[in-house]
Amino acid sequence: MQNQVKRSSQHVYDYVIIGSGLSGLAIAAALNKETSNILLVDSADTFGGHNRSLMTPFGPVNNGIRTMPSTELSHKAIAFLEMLMMTNVQPQEIDCPPVTFDSGALKPFVGFGENPPAFYDELSYFFSPKQLKFHIEPHEWTQLLFNHYSGDFSPRSYVTKFHGADGVIKSTTINGQKQINALNFIYCGPVKSLHLLLPEDGLSYRARQKMSKSEYWTAVCLDILHQGKVTDSEAVHVLNGTTQDEIGPCAGKFLPSVEVNDQALQYSQWISFVNDEDAEDTENVGHLLKKMKRQIKRAYPNALDNIKSERILVVPSFGGNGDIKLSANQSLPAYPNLWVGSSQMHTQKNLLGALLQAEMITSALGCNPLGVQVDTGQMASESESETQA
Numbered sequence: 001m002q003n004q005v006k007r008s009s010q011h012v013y014d015y016v017i018i019g020s021g022l023s024g025l026a027i028a029a030a031l032n033k034e035t036s037n038i039l040l041v042d043s044a045d046t047f048g049g050h051n052r053s054l055m056t057p058f059g060p061v062n063n064g065i066r067t068m069p070s071t072e073l074s075h076k077a078i079a080f081l082e083m084l085m086m087t088n089v090q091p092q093e094i095d096c097p098p099v100t101f102d103s104g105a106l107k108p109f110v111g112f113g114e115n116p117p118a119f120y121d122e123l124s125y126f127f128s129p130k131q132l133k134f135h136i137e138p139h140e141w142t143q144l145l146f147n148h149y150s151g152d153f154s155p156r157s158y159v160t161k162f163h164g165a166d167g168v169i170k171s172t173t174i175n176g177q178k179q180i181n182a183l184n185f186i187y188c189g190p191v192k193s194l195h196l197l198l199p200e201d202g203l204s205y206r207a208r209q210k211m212s213k214s215e216y217w218t219a220v221c222l223d224i225l226h227q228g229k230v231t232d233s234e235a236v237h238v239l240n241g242t243t244q245d246e247i248g249p250c251a252g253k254f255l256p257s258v259e260v261n262d263q264a265l266q267y268s269q270w271i272s273f274v275n276d277e278d279a280e281d282t283e284n285v286g287h288l289l290k291k292m293k294r295q296i297k298r299a300y301p302n303a304l305d306n307i308k309s310e311r312i313l314v315v316p317s318f319g320g321n322g323d324i325k326l327s328a329n330q331s332l333p334a335y336p337n338l339w340v341g342s343s344q345m346h347t348q349k350n351l352l353g354a355l356l357q358a359e360m361i362t363s364a365l366g367c368n369p370l371g372v373q374v375d376t377g378q379m380a381s382e383s384e385s386e387t388q389a
């Protein structure tokens with residue numbers, strides 16, 4: 001892979017970006033317009049985070065369901081992305097309200113009534129009646145962003161600690177041993193892990209407790225390759241079953257069917273949530289998957305008869321933001337040179353959150369290619385003056 005360069009242990013980067021998912025790569029590509037003295041690190045073998053390609057018999061698809069509501073904010077986020085990738089992703093708005101299966105038929109989804117699941121906030125992202133469809137799919141975005149990045153990239157590099165002195169972060173430890181120095185650090189990994197990486201005095205005791213005790217959601221994702229076409233519907237399906245327990249409401253959709261060797265194949269992708277603690281017991285995850293399948297079968301009785309393959313992806317701490325408070329410019333109040341770029345920090349979350357959080361940080365750093373100074377005033381007033389030791 002390109003961008004892997006050996007530097008002396010004394011080298012000081014302008015920026016170290018931790019996490020090469022959509023937000024980390026967007027920030028890297030934007031900062032790269034000013035400097036190439038950047039190190040992008042990721043614990044995985046390659047860049048892309050959750051937003052990468054998954055190979056199927058009919059070509060690459062997104063790594064799990066991907067939808068984006070068509071809103072003003074989405075268009076702003078896409079304009080930012082296109083500017084960085086120097087490519088038009090050709091967003092197209094489709095009028096496609098979500099459907100549910102009820103009393104023996106598919107009907108418009110109108111909500112969960114009096115029994116919304118505890119993870120409603122995670123699931124509701126998928127309910128928008130107007131969605132954006134892209135000619136260049138989200139799984140291709142990270143490769144295109146990486147193509148516009150000429151700083152250093154260090155895969156298989158797990159950041160295990162930040163080290164501070166004089167009120168700023170000076171260095172970070174990678175894989176428990178290697179020390180990397182920089183003037184600025186941008187953390188784009190899961191928020192749940194952040195308090196473990198910070199110096200002892202980085203967060204007040206109260207903030208640390210709050211972060212560790214916050215509720216985080218594990219995403220349980222099921223992809224199915226169906227032999228034969230199941231449906232022409234492009235709508236997000238919100239399936240809730242008949243039992244009113246917390247387990248199993250899921251969202252999913254079918255990709256258009258394709259002919260491979262004179263055989264129709266159709267791929268469907270589903271997502272549901274269970275809280276992180278419950279997900280530690282694999283039986284709970286198994287139970288959830290069983291219920292998801294039962295609901296798909298209820299809506300489409302023959303859909304699971306001829307499954308060519310299925311894939312299960314479990315993503316711990318997919319949702320939840322630890323209630324962490326940032327300064328208006330998205331840095332940590334105790335360490336003004338440590339920014340938090342994770343999509344989980346933005347109220348919009350997901351793809352949208354990743355892009356908008358990246359946009360806010362690059363604006364704060366004066367490197368937003370759109371030249372738009374994001375109004376951080378609202379964030380400032382939302383920021384609690386939590387005592388950070």
Ligand SMILES: Cc1cc2nc3c(=O)[nH]c(=O)nc-3n(C[C@H](O)[C@H](O)[C@H](O)COP(=O)(O)OP(=O)(O)OC[C@H]3O[C@@H](n4cnc5c(N)ncnc54)[C@H](O)[C@@H]3O)c2cc1C
Pocket residue numbers: 018019020021022023024041042043044047048049050051063064065066067068157158159160188189190193219221271313315341342343344349350351352354
């Ligand atoms: C199955 C699935 C379905 C989804 N569906 C949708 C959808 O329909 N619509 C939508 O908008 N969004 C969806 N999302 C969410 C969307 O993909 C993510 O919000 C977005 O990709 C997050 O980008 P990110 O850069 O914040 O984080 P990530 O993609 O999680 O990247 C974080 C990176 O940081 C690295 N990292 C973490 N900790 C460390 C460390 N200590 N040291 C070094 N590296 C570290 C990780 O290896 C990872 O590569 C879905 C996600 C999944 C998994």
